[in-house]
Amino acid sequence: MSAQKETLGFQTEVKQLLKLMIHSLYSNKEIFLRELISNASDAADKLRFEGLAKPELFENDPELKIRIAFDKDARTVTIADNGIGMSRDEVVSHIGTIAKSGTKSFFEQLSGDEKKDAHLIGQFGVGFYSAFIVADKVTLTTRRAGEAEAVRWESQGEGEYTLESVEKAERGTEIVLHLKEGEDELLNDWKLKGIVRKYSDHISIPIEMKKGSGYGEDGEVVVSDELEAVNSASALWTRSKSDITEEQYQEFYKHVAHDFTDPLAWSHARVEGRQEYTELLYIPSRAPFDLYDRERKQGVKLYVRRVFIMEDTEKLMPHYLRFVRGVIDSNDLPLNVSREILQESKDIDAIRAGCVKKVLGLLEDLSSNQPEKYEAFWKEFGQVLKEGVGEDHANKERIAKLLRFVSTTSEGVEPTVSLADYIGRMKEGQDKIYFITADTLAAAKNSPHLEVFKKKGVEVLLLVDRVDEWVTGSLFEFDGKALQSVAKGALDLGALEDEADKEAQKQVEEASKPVVEKVQKALGEQVKEVRATARLTESPACLVAGEHDMSAHLERMLKAAGQKVEGSKPTLEINPEHVLVKKLAGEADEARAADLAQVLYDQALLAEGGKLEDPASFVKRINKLMLELSA
Numbered sequence: 001m002s003a004q005k006e007t008l009g010f011q012t013e014v015k016q017l018l019k020l021m022i023h024s025l026y027s028n029k030e031i032f033l034r035e036l037i038s039n040a041s042d043a044a045d046k047l048r049f050e051g052l053a054k055p056e057l058f059e060n061d062p063e064l065k066i067r068i069a070f071d072k073d074a075r076t077v078t079i080a081d082n083g084i085g086m087s088r089d090e091v092v093s094h095i096g097t098i099a100k101s102g103t104k105s106f107f108e109q110l111s112g113d114e115k116k117d118a119h120l121i122g123q124f125g126v127g128f129y130s131a132f133i134v135a136d137k138v139t140l141t142t143r144r145a146g147e148a149e150a151v152r153w154e155s156q157g158e159g160e161y162t163l164e165s166v167e168k169a170e171r172g173t174e175i176v177l178h179l180k181e182g183e184d185e186l187l188n189d190w191k192l193k194g195i196v197r198k199y200s201d202h203i204s205i206p207i208e209m210k211k212g213s214g215y216g217e218d219g220e221v222v223v224s225d226e227l228e229a230v231n232s233a234s235a236l237w238t239r240s241k242s243d244i245t246e247e248q249y250q251e252f253y254k255h256v257a258h259d260f261t262d263p264l265a266w267s268h269a270r271v272e273g274r275q276e277y278t279e280l281l282y283i284p285s286r287a288p289f290d291l292y293d294r295e296r297k298q299g300v301k302l303y304v305r306r307v308f309i310m311e312d313t314e315k316l317m318p319h320y321l322r323f324v325r326g327v328i329d330s331n332d333l334p335l336n337v338s339r340e341i342l343q344e345s346k347d348i349d350a351i352r353a354g355c356v357k358k359v360l361g362l363l364e365d366l367s368s369n370q371p372e373k374y375e376a377f378w379k380e381f382g383q384v385l386k387e388g389v390g391e392d393h394a395n396k397e398r399i400a401k402l403l404r405f406v407s408t409t410s411e412g413v414e415p416t417v418s419l420a421d422y423i424g425r426m427k428e429g430q431d432k433i434y435f436i437t438a439d440t441l442a443a444a445k446n447s448p449h450l451e452v453f454k455k456k457g458v459e460v461l462l463l464v465d466r467v468d469e470w471v472t473g474s475l476f477e478f479d480g481k482a483l484q485s486v487a488k489g490a491l492d493l494g495a496l497e498d499e500a501d502k503e504a505q506k507q508v509e510e511a512s513k514p515v516v517e518k519v520q521k522a523l524g525e526q527v528k529e530v531r532a533t534a535r536l537t538e539s540p541a542c543l544v545a546g547e548h549d550m551s552a553h554l555e556r557m558l559k560a561a562g563q564k565v566e567g568s569k570p571t572l573e574i575n576p577e578h579v580l581v582k583k584l585a586g587e588a589d590e591a592r593a594a595d596l597a598q599v600l601y602d603q604a605l606l607a608e609g610g611k612l613e614d615p616a617s618f619v620k621r622i623n624k625l626m627l628e629l630s631a
């Protein structure tokens with residue numbers, strides 16, 4: 001064993017994080033204790049789990065606990081646990097570096113503006129480093145259960161830390177905080193116990209401190225050597241609902257989710273029947289920074305009869321509910337359940353299905369009874385929930401009811417229209433739910449495809465999230481009404497059109513045959529077909545995809561993502577009433593007519609957010625036509 005002290009440097013990100021955190025969290029500095037207790041409790045959970053297979057790890061000391069002490073003279077606060085501890089390598093990789101995936105992109109988001117970044121730091125979670133909010137030196141001594149060597153890590157939080165091998169009889173981790181000037185209020189029995197009760201009452205193992213035995217002359221508590229548990233020390237989810245306060249639920253959430261903000265809502269239930277389990281599931285109020293990171297692991301924690309087993313989103317929650325946090329505690333699964341067993345387990349499938357129903361029920365309840373909260377939820381997680389329409393066949397209808405969109409009747413830009421709202425406002429004779437997909441709200445709102453719908457006062461949903469193509473590719477109808485893209489297929493307004501409309505359209509088609517042919521000839525292979533439109537009232541032309549073809553918007557998205565797409569040709573619809581089209585119809589000069597036809601096509605492509613293959617020729621053509629017109 002080498003007792004030599006080594007000095008190592010923090011990873012750059014750690015330095016950045018420390019600086020930012022000390023500044024932005026100072027006003028909420030008490031949370032350091034919650035974070036350190038939370039880690040200690042996790043360490044106990046890990047030991048209990050590893051100890052199932054290797055009981056010798058308990059080293060004849062099976063009572064898991066956390067101890068907090070302070071020393072007025074030395075001006076230190078100590079948090080010790082007899083959990084799993086850390087090996088030397090673990091100390092280096094967990095404490096000297098940030099091993100979270102997505103860390104790099106998180107740091108790229110930081111603006112340098114402390115106020116804005118303070119919000120982001122909450123999303124990232126600061127954990128152990130929060131010790132440096134109140135301490136100017138932290139000494140962590142740890143010995144991994146079952147190992148002989150202990151290691152001492154020490155740092156002043158300024159870019160470097162030292163490591164040395166030491167002796168430590170008790171397994172686990174002891175953290176000594178050397179308080180900064182001005183933090184002496186923490187050297188107080190009453191104060192520390194108050195913080196523990198406030199933030200960590202729900203921790204399932206005892207948090208022990210010395211017992212008070214009266215008051216001294218200075219009015220301060222005199223402590224005895226006897227220890228007492230400051231917290232309730234029972235797993236929160238095992239308590240009955242009526243015994244848990246709102247604050248306790250909230251603090252427990254912060255512990256399981258490693259979050260700083262209060263949750264939006266939660267569901268706590270004991271399920272009996274074929275499967276017996278307790279679930280305490282939370283909807284966070286804010287999305288974490290790595291919500292879209294496929295590598296992200298943290299999710300719902302699985303316990304079996306109070307013993308922590310693992311934390312894994314995929315097995316316990318489907319991907320589209322990956323924002324859900326909390327605990328599922330099964331009474332039936334075997335304690336030695338492994339990831340492989342879980343993979344195959346019918347019991348887990350049943351628990352998962354039950355929990356999904358609970359979460360959807362919770363969301364339904366919010367949407368009906370607390371619409372403001374639901375709006376807040378939708379803002380943070382709506383796009384993720386939308387994935388469920390394609391992912392969870394069994395619950396498709398329920399998820400569809402929870403969807404919210406912007407529509408042509410929306411006042412602002414917030415998605416607040418549900419499919420049921422839409423159906424409730426449908427015009428007489430309307431039998432479809434119309435929608436348009438586009439890259440931006442402006443592109444959707446101003447699309448020529450909407451003109452006839454505006455004229456008839458028919459509402460159209462404006463779908464501008466990337467995931468919307470996935471939604472409309474999986475959801476074909478809602479409540480017996482088909483979902484119909486306004487940019488696909490021949491326009492069929494059903495009973496929204498009266499006989500007179502249909503007759504007029506027929507006549508227009510008949511009359512515009514020559515100009516349609518002219519355009520068709522000029523555009524040749526670029527289009528599948530040219531036809532006179534019933535959609536347009538103001539624009540001269542628009543492009544329409546085939547009923548069963550991929551939408552132009554999806555095609556562009558896939559191409560942008562680097563996929564090879566065999567695009568299908570669009571149909572060009574022209575508006576024979578438009579002056580430009582009339583001009584084209586009467587144009588005797590074949591070359592100029594061809595130029596006009598090409599401009600019509602190019603404009604239609606641009607108007608729906610497409611990209612011209614040959615923009616320079618488009619500009620040349622436009623300039624030529626403008627000069628000719630002004631001559």
Ligand SMILES: Nc1ncnc2c1ncn2[C@@H]1O[C@H](COP(=O)(O)OP(=O)(O)OP(=O)(O)O)[C@@H](O)[C@H]1O
Pocket residue numbers: 039040043081083084085086094095124125126127128129172173258
């Ligand atoms: N008391 C402890 N006993 C054993 N391991 C610990 C202890 N405290 C921290 N660790 C290890 O260090 C890692 C990093 O801790 P840290 O608090 O920085 O982050 P975290 O708890 O993983 O996540 P978060 O930052 O979201 O709180 C932990 O994941 C754990 O492996």
